[in-house]
Amino acid sequence: MLDQRLVRDNPETIAQQLGRRGKAVDLTKLQLIAQQQRDLEQQRSNLQAEGNRIGKEVGQRIKSGADPNGDEVAELRQQGNAIKQKVAVLEEDEKKLSSELKQQLLGFPNLPSEACPDGRSEDDNIEVRRWGTPRVDDNLDEHWQIAERLQLFDTERSVRIAQSRFVTLMGQGARLERGLINFMLDLHTSKGYREVLPPVLVNSASLTGSGQLPKFAEESFRCAEDDLWLTPTAEVPVTSLHRDEIIPADQLPLRYAAYSPCFRREAGSYGRDTRGLIRLHQFNKVELYWFVHPDHSEEAHQQITADAEAVLQALELPYRVLDLCTADLGFSARRTYDLEVWLPGAGAYREISSCSICGDFQARRSSIRTKAGKATKLVHTLNGSGLAVGRTMAALLENGQQPDGSVLLPKSLVPYVGRERLQPE
Template identity: 40%
Template structure:
């Protein structure tokens, strides 16, 4: 959530942020009114409680005649205090409800617009000219089936559409990617983590995934658990309700977990293969930092993602995501998009988001610097979303005979194998 002081002192900035996101600007004024009512009802309750305490001191000293009148007044005050307390709780609950609906304040440098209004910041690598090499590239599913690596048919039979099996070298390729990603993250100072895939509502709400993203979250109603769509959720909640000494920052974690997404609203999009699926594995970087270091850490996360994709020898571009395509928690987000030859375009492989103090306030994660205690900043960055990375590797490194060259960075994790070769029928 945002800092309420910012809302009170500069509501126009908050309105501008909501407008840029394409969200309801009227929410800002509703929250201002609710906050004012919350504060005034608190003042009224405190005044009545003070009067009640003062009256309580007078009663023992009063004469019998005065005591009867004072006791009647005490009864009236008791009812008023009870009503004021209830009004204060109601006003506080409404202010909190509205505050949770408000997105993070977007960074001033974020391009304004929707999904297609991103700005390309840089490009890396060379896009292969398959025509010049004398063959037409196959898509990842055709390659994966020939390699004995991907089985969509049985995935659909067992679990339905957008499910799959990784088999043989496909399974080995996933394990190689995960091990290589964790190795890079560990070398960079991240603590490797295996995180829960089921979380309580507060963890999911605290990270901002029960707002605009709620339609893509799986909810187990009987037990009131949520399946995470990213290990960002359990990593953000790891230090929930804790105060961390400033000299221990930054804290960096690399989480590996299964991820689950309903993919609501994507009917007919990316239905072939494993680019957009309901379940996948991912290695996620997560940082807790001093707010003053948040922007620099954001760039560091992006640099680690660029290092990873460069090591996989993939052509990619870095984009500054537009305001209307940000998640509610992010003030700014950079995506790395890899070139997918058979689609003839760049597609998202990694994201790096700066959430400032937005998640920390919701989850009550604070830092202590001397006597000062304040929310810290959280950031997250995808290092390896496995299925999409496999898509990019198969398509970009394919050879005319249907085999696939293994990037050097992965060979130590595949027993030194240089090629993935088609299996015999």
């Protein structure tokens, strides 16, 4: 959420920065609401001060012997009542404006950071670096073809169980997925991340806190009978892990590695990535998440990205790093590095991790602060996939495929999968 004081006092600057995302934004109406709200607050608060003064005086006079039912006190009572009525009217207007203001503010995305490259579409994302040597060969299979051969998962029967865009991993496929989750968690916890296994049903407040609500309700699955949703990413529950808390400064940074299944409705993606593991309603992900002191979030962003890259490197998967331009930036992010893994079968780089710095955007929505000495400040939050497990499997299949139809696994994974290669059983 944007700082409402900034919107009130500096709307042109804010509008200009939001405009970098590609859509012109007009904040004049919002600014007006903010100003009216403040004016009402002033009037109301002055009246209340007067009312408090009268209340105290009544108490004092009665204490010092005045007749509680005498004219003197009755007069004061009447004054008190008159003020109360005026306050009630002002309060009602003020409340309307405040909630209008809040609702609108919740609908605006984060301000891109200064360093975030300007752009009009994903074509303007900037490639920062590459790692590894992409395997190029037109005769390579796509991951779903390999998986079919090795019977790693069953999509047709999954339609029977749920619907399309669900997958049932089986045999070596299930084992690989499980091994990958453990592998990633072990790697991260060995570097000091605290492991988290959060609830996958989350309430509206949690989704609002991390930025999915109110704007992206149609992207998540909702439980109709309860105020609960299937989490689209562990970022949501982990953000709310510290919602409404003041974290002592000496405890920062807090670094979490959370595994969770993730659920997304993928509205509007009909026909895209319909085969295989790339785009599913349910997928597994290990998410890295930092709560940091606002002075240290920039370094943290480099580090969390490096920690996500470490997984790809350990799995010997070639990838590139993109610095997302303003047009491609997510709602809550100030700046984002996407990691794209090389899929030789598809002959393309595909997103496998997204590492974002959110500044105080989520912290303000979730009221997560830190205190050092006297000052209370909003913390900064960062998140990065480390990694999306299904897409990792796809990358392993395509990169490890052998002429004999088997798939050679990276050495680091062997202890986790219990075999060096996947082959027909």
